[in-house]
Amino acid sequence: MTTTPVDAFEQSLADLPVRIRRTATDDLDETLEACLDPPTIGVALPFDDISLADYPITLNPTGEELLAASTGVTAGGPAIAEYGSIVVTSRFDGTEHTSLYPDKHVIVLAASDIVPTLANAISELEEAIDDGLTSAVITTGPSATADMGAPVYGAHGPEEVDVIILTDR
Amino acid sequence: MTDQPNQLTRREKTAKIRHLLETEGETVHETVTPFNEGRYRRYAEMDDLEEYRAEARRIQKDAIDRLPELIEQVRDTVTENGGSVYLAEDAADARRHVTEIAESKGAERVVKAKSMTTEEIELNDALEAADLDVWETDLAEFVLQIAEEEPSHIASPAIHKSREEIAALFNAHFDLDEPLQTPEELTSFAREYLLDRITTADIGVSGANFIAADTGTLALITNEGNARKCLVTPDTHVAVAGVEKLIPTIADLPPFLNLIGPAGAGQDITAYVSLFRPPVDSPVADFSEPNEPAFDVGNSDRSFHLVLVDNGRMAMREDEALRETLYCIRCGACANSCANFQQVGGHAFGGETYSGGIATGWEAGVHGEESAAEFNDLCTGCSRCVDACPVNIDIPWINTVVRDRINHGADTSAFDHLVDGLTPDDEPTGIDRSKRLFGNFETLAKWGSRTAPLSNTIADVSVLRSALDRVAGVERERELPRFQRETFRAWFEARDAVEPSDTVREAVLYPDVYTNHVQVDRGKAAVRVLEALDVDVTVPDVPSSGRAPLSQGMIDTASSHARGVHAALAPDIGDGRDVVVIEPSDLAMFQGEYERLLPGDAHEPLAENSYELLEYVFGLLENGAETSALCGPDDRIAARGDIGTEIAYHSHCQQRTLGLEGHTVAVLERAGYDVVTSDVECCGMAGSFGYKSEYYDLSMAVGDVLREQFTEPETEDRTVVASGTSCLDQLDSLLERPSRHPIQVLDPGR
Numbered sequence: 001m002t003t004t005p006v007d008a009f010e011q012s013l014a015d016l017p018v019r020i021r022r023t024a025t026d027d028l029d030e031t032l033e034a035c036l037d038p039p040t041i042g043v044a045l046p047f048d049d050i051s052l053a054d055y056p057i058t059l060n061p062t063g064e065e066l067l068a069a070s071t072g073v074t075a076g077g078p079a080i081a082e083y084g085s086i087v088v089t090s091r092f093d094g095t096e097h098t099s100l101y102p103d104k105h106v107i108v109l110a111a112s113d114i115v116p117t118l119a120n121a122i123s124e125l126e127e128a129i130d131d132g133l134t135s136a137v138i139t140t141g142p143s144a145t146a147d148m149g150a151p152v153y154g155a156h157g158p159e160e161v162d163v164i165i166l167t168d169r
Numbered sequence: 170m171t172d173q174p175n176q177l178t179r180r181e182k183t184a185k186i187r188h189l190l191e192t193e194g195e196t197v198h199e200t201v202t203p204f205n206e207g208r209y210r211r212y213a214e215m216d217d218l219e220e221y222r223a224e225a226r227r228i229q230k231d232a233i234d235r236l237p238e239l240i241e242q243v244r245d246t247v248t249e250n251g252g253s254v255y256l257a258e259d260a261a262d263a264r265r266h267v268t269e270i271a272e273s274k275g276a277e278r279v280v281k282a283k284s285m286t287t288e289e290i291e292l293n294d295a296l297e298a299a300d301l302d303v304w305e306t307d308l309a310e311f312v313l314q315i316a317e318e319e320p321s322h323i324a325s326p327a328i329h330k331s332r333e334e335i336a337a338l339f340n341a342h343f344d345l346d347e348p349l350q351t352p353e354e355l356t357s358f359a360r361e362y363l364l365d366r367i368t369t370a371d372i373g374v375s376g377a378n379f380i381a382a383d384t385g386t387l388a389l390i391t392n393e394g395n396a397r398k399c400l401v402t403p404d405t406h407v408a409v410a411g412v413e414k415l416i417p418t419i420a421d422l423p424p425f426l427n428l429i430g431p432a433g434a435g436q437d438i439t440a441y442v443s444l445f446r447p448p449v450d451s452p453v454a455d456f457s458e459p460n461e462p463a464f465d466v467g468n469s470d471r472s473f474h475l476v477l478v479d480n481g482r483m484a485m486r487e488d489e490a491l492r493e494t495l496y497c498i499r500c501g502a503c504a505n506s507c508a509n510f511q512q513v514g515g516h517a518f519g520g521e522t523y524s525g526g527i528a529t530g531w532e533a534g535v536h537g538e539e540s541a542a543e544f545n546d547l548c549t550g551c552s553r554c555v556d557a558c559p560v561n562i563d564i565p566w567i568n569t570v571v572r573d574r575i576n577h578g579a580d581t582s583a584f585d586h587l588v589d590g591l592t593p594d595d596e597p598t599g600i601d602r603s604k605r606l607f608g609n610f611e612t613l614a615k616w617g618s619r620t621a622p623l624s625n626t627i628a629d630v631s632v633l634r635s636a637l638d639r640v641a642g643v644e645r646e647r648e649l650p651r652f653q654r655e656t657f658r659a660w661f662e663a664r665d666a667v668e669p670s671d672t673v674r675e676a677v678l679y680p681d682v683y684t685n686h687v688q689v690d691r692g693k694a695a696v697r698v699l700e701a702l703d704v705d706v707t708v709p710d711v712p713s714s715g716r717a718p719l720s721q722g723m724i725d726t727a728s729s730h731a732r733g734v735h736a737a738l739a740p741d742i743g744d745g746r747d748v749v750v751i752e753p754s755d756l757a758m759f760q761g762e763y764e765r766l767l768p769g770d771a772h773e774p775l776a777e778n779s780y781e782l783l784e785y786v787f788g789l790l791e792n793g794a795e796t797s798a799l800c801g802p803d804d805r806i807a808a809r810g811d812i813g814t815e816i817a818y819h820s821h822c823q824q825r826t827l828g829l830e831g832h833t834v835a836v837l838e839r840a841g842y843d844v845v846t847s848d849v850e851c852c853g854m855a856g857s858f859g860y861k862s863e864y865y866d867l868s869m870a871v872g873d874v875l876r877e878q879f880t881e882p883e884t885e886d887r888t889v890v891a892s893g894t895s896c897l898d899q900l901d902s903l904l905e906r907p908s909r910h911p912i913q914v915l916d917p918g919r
Contacts, residue, residue, distance in 0.1 A: 149332020
């Protein structure tokens with residue numbers, strides 16, 4: 001039995017508190033809504049036919065909404081099967097803030113964007129940076145600290161991470 | 170009576186170590202142990218570990234070779250990206266530049282991500298002096314900022330603070346009505362408190378783990394997420410980084426990213442690896458009008474300033490011994506794997522900013538040797554950090570060189586006749602008397618055997634022990650070596666040897682100074698075992714390896730020993746004889762430091778033809794020798810000497826670094842014994858370290874971990890064996906039952 005990239009990605013996250021949901025684009029509505037703890041903010045996704053405006057998601061939040069949001073939805077990719085990591089790139093859109101300020105980060109990822117190794121992801125990033133990308137983060141699980149006497153999730157970033165894998169993309 | 174200028178007296182050192190053992194030791198041990206165990210676990214899982222380490226080292230070496238070129242390149246790329254680059258000559262220059270940036274912005278508040286380089290240049294003090302409100306947002310740094318304490322670890326700066334202490338600190342400092350208790354409450358409080366500061370900050374300051382010169386891309390490795398929050402929230406980003414953080418390209422990152430999480434704390438990968446090519450496109454978040462959109466989406470008006478800090482680094486690059494320090498990626502693995510560090514933490518190691526392991530190189534380079542001097546002795550040369558270091562830096566060697574330089578810079582007026590008579594070295598006369606005494610152990614041992622049993626009687630006279638403690642810092646609680654009147658070599662020469670009938674190999678059994686003068690029985694056992702396995706054994710007159718002077722930082726003296734050993738053994742090796750070594754620390758010299766102590770390739774024949782004793786026996790068995798020649802637990806004579814079937818084995822630190830622990834275990838098991846091994850980095854004795862009065866408490870604290878492992882129900886009845894002389898001495902102090910070298914278990918003549 002061969003392991004698919006999606007399986008490998010999921011196995012790598014077995015020890016981290018990350019909830020992974022696989023869904024076809026057609027069933028996204030139900031899956032996405034199950035992830036949202038309101039109030040939710042989000043950044044437009046790069047997938048055709050999917051618009052976060054169709055959901056109870058604030059797309060261009062005010063300062064108050066940014067600070068009050070419980071969930072932030074962004075796209076992710078490439079993702080790294082060997083570590084269960086996802087690259088979240090930011091452009092002129094506030095992705096960093098959306099992925100960092102709320103307690104929960106929901107990442108929407110295309111299955112075809114899962115690459116085997118970190119080195120594969122870095123070469124994709126290298127090209128993107130050459131083409132003008134100025135900010136990216138390789139995230140693996142929630143924000144964490146061990147500085148307060150024991151491991152705690154949700155240090156300065158999200159305490160929870162949900163990943164939605166679009167199996168048909 | 171001071172030992173050296175600008176240094177604590179022996180008594181002050183003793184008191185400081187005792188204080189840290191009592192106050193911070195337990196928390197440090199609890200925090201560092203999981204980091205250390207995590208690294209072992211993760212390293213063992215990684216199929217490509219050695220490839221990554223070799224590649225990471227190659228990249229660092231190349232980057233440091235080309236550093237001036239990379240500095241020029243990053244100047245161009247960052248400027249093209251729209252940022253500024255400043256090369257600060259020293260700490261004051263860097264402080265001044267960052268303060269000027271803040272003043273020119275009219276900034277009031279600065280938020281910082283963790284940066285040890287800003288600790289090194291004492292940036293916060295300068296910014297605060299300029300009336301800026303400065304906040305550390307890394308939670309460990311935040312704790313230290315509130316507590317007004319110094320970092321105790323190069324990567325996890327607050328490892329000495331327990332949850333209870335942090336809770337008490339926060340509750341008192343912030344005068345909280347509802348006291349915080351759990352780690353979750355403490356984290357949540359700090360997060361909210363710092364969020365208020367981040368959202369109102371004018372400048373975000375960070376360090377950088379790596380800077381790719383090709384594009385001016387910074388890599389920041391974090392778990393908390395505070396770095397990104399600090400850098401994308403305000404409109405101004407100042408990155409302060411040592412020049413050594415430059416690497417040529419983004420494509421060079423993978424081996425480091427694959428290694429740093431495992432090396433630091435056994436994480437597969439850290440939660441966040443951020444790549445910024447600043448100034449970034451992300452819109453600045455504006456919280457001043459809460460009901461207006463937070464982002465001016467599509468617009469970014471940001472400024473970025475890269476401050477590259479020299480502060481001694483370009484001089485380190487020209488310094489053959491300190492240059493490797495610049496390869497360091499500051500993961501903290503060397504500190505985590507250090508048995509002494511595990512007991513007392515970084516505050517015991519001195520150093521203005523960096524403490525423990527590689528920190529000696531950093532402090533000597535950026536703050537000067539005096540800063541590295543105070544507790545440089547806490548590196549015992551056990552070498553466990555060498556396997557831990559993700560870029561294969563020879564950290565013990567850096568410590569040795571710095572120690573040698575401190576010796577040479579010592580006050581030459583402190584002349585002492587008593588030690589001088591026993592110390593025929595060529596070291597400067599101002600060197601610490603204790604170091605000279607221990608560094609010349611061979612001379613002492615020769616005198617000890619010549620005058621035994623008188624020499625041993627002297628060792629028991631309390632007034633003399635008291636004088637030895639006062640004059641040379643030899644701890645009076647320690648039992649001194651019992652010199653044997655008949656040396657190992659004298660026994661070997663005098664015995665009626667029977668030539669093996671079917672010689673399979675010819676070997677020199679190296680008569681190290683301990684085997685020759687003190688542990689004579691293990692030498693005899695080694696000869697009997699080797700001859701029983703059909704090895705033709707000789708025991709020529711060879712000088713001591715130089716390990717003793719080297720561990721005191723007496724490099725010239727050690728070199729002269731190395732030349733002597735080389736000259737004595739070269740003819741035998743040329744004749745095809747193997748060199749079999751009983752004492753692992755001597756083998757480590759032959760296979761390691763001799764490369765540095767002998768000219769050219771002179772070290773190679775000995776390095777290639779020397780073997781640890783049990784490694785050699787293992788090889789003989791693999792090549793057809795009969796296990797039955799060894800004494801097994803069921804043999805008729807086995808009951809002799811209180812040796813049971815079940816063995817508790819403590820390998821030797823340097824033996825483990827050479828990868829030779831398993832051979833002893835395998836040989837004992839083949840002979841029929843049941844073996845469990847200790848799981849500690851070092852026994853705590855480490856040659857002369859545990860004999861020194863100022864380090865006795867620490868040595869026993871390190872040893873206590875081993876004592877516990879060998880007095881558990883599973884091990885308490887096992888026969889104790891250990892490979893190193895000093896390990897055996899330490900085990901004698903720790904345990905009520907005797908210990909011996911494994912060859913004495915296998916000895917058919919026991």
